[in-house]
Amino acid sequence: MDVNLPAVVAEVQEQFLRYELAFVTNDIAALDELFWDDPRAVRFGAGENLYGHRAIAEFRGQRPPSDLARVLLRVEIATLGHDFAAISAEFRRTGSGQTGRQQQTWVRTEVGWRIVAAHVSLLAQHVDPSKLTNPIDLVQNVEARRPILDEGV
Numbered sequence: 288m289d290v291n292l293p294a295v296v297a298e299v300q301e302q303f304l305r306y307e308l309a310f311v312t313n314d315i316a317a318l319d320e321l322f323w324d325d326p327r328a329v330r331f332g333a334g335e336n337l338y339g340h341r342a343i344a345e346f347r348g349q350r351p352p353s354d355l356a357r358v359l360l361r362v363e364i365a366t367l368g369h370d371f372a373a374i375s376a377e378f379r380r381t382g383s384g385q386t387g388r389q390q391q392t393w394v395r396t397e398v399g400w401r402i403v404a405a406h407v408s409l410l411a412q413h414v415d416p417s418k419l420t421n422p423i424d425l426v427q428n429v430e431a432r433r434p435i436l437d438e439g440v
Contacts, residue, residue, distance in 0.1 A: 313352040323401040370395035
């Protein structure tokens with residue numbers, strides 16, 4: 288299998304950057320275009336689980352356009368063959384300072400590269416993102432914060 292062919296990485300990176308621009312400018316039409324138009328598309332967000340392109344589009348149309356601007360802290364692209372890619376990104380929202388991460392699964396379709404599955408999560412304000420590079424540190428952070436997490440804070 289061909290991994291990270293330069294031409295494929297460049298194609299996917301271009302589409303990812305289109306998505307990122309559409310996200311921070313709340314370009315709903317572009318965001319809708321970049322998701323696979325299929326009932327099997329999935330987007331797990333920070334507070335919602337969305338199944339199907341229609342549900343994803345409805346969510347985008349109703350979401351308040353506040354605190355969308357963000358800085359990408361790290362982006363990892365892995366392409367497998369000519370038609371499949373996974374993108375993982377860490378970000379910090381510029382307004383609130385909230386940090387988070389997202390993963391997107393991209394597939395080349397007959398109409399171009401599309402996101403077939405995505406997952407977005409926000410990190411608790413008190414978790415230092417640099418600690419997340421070591422799984423043992425993450426477990427220690429969670430255990431130390433268990434009373435806070437149990438209270439739903």
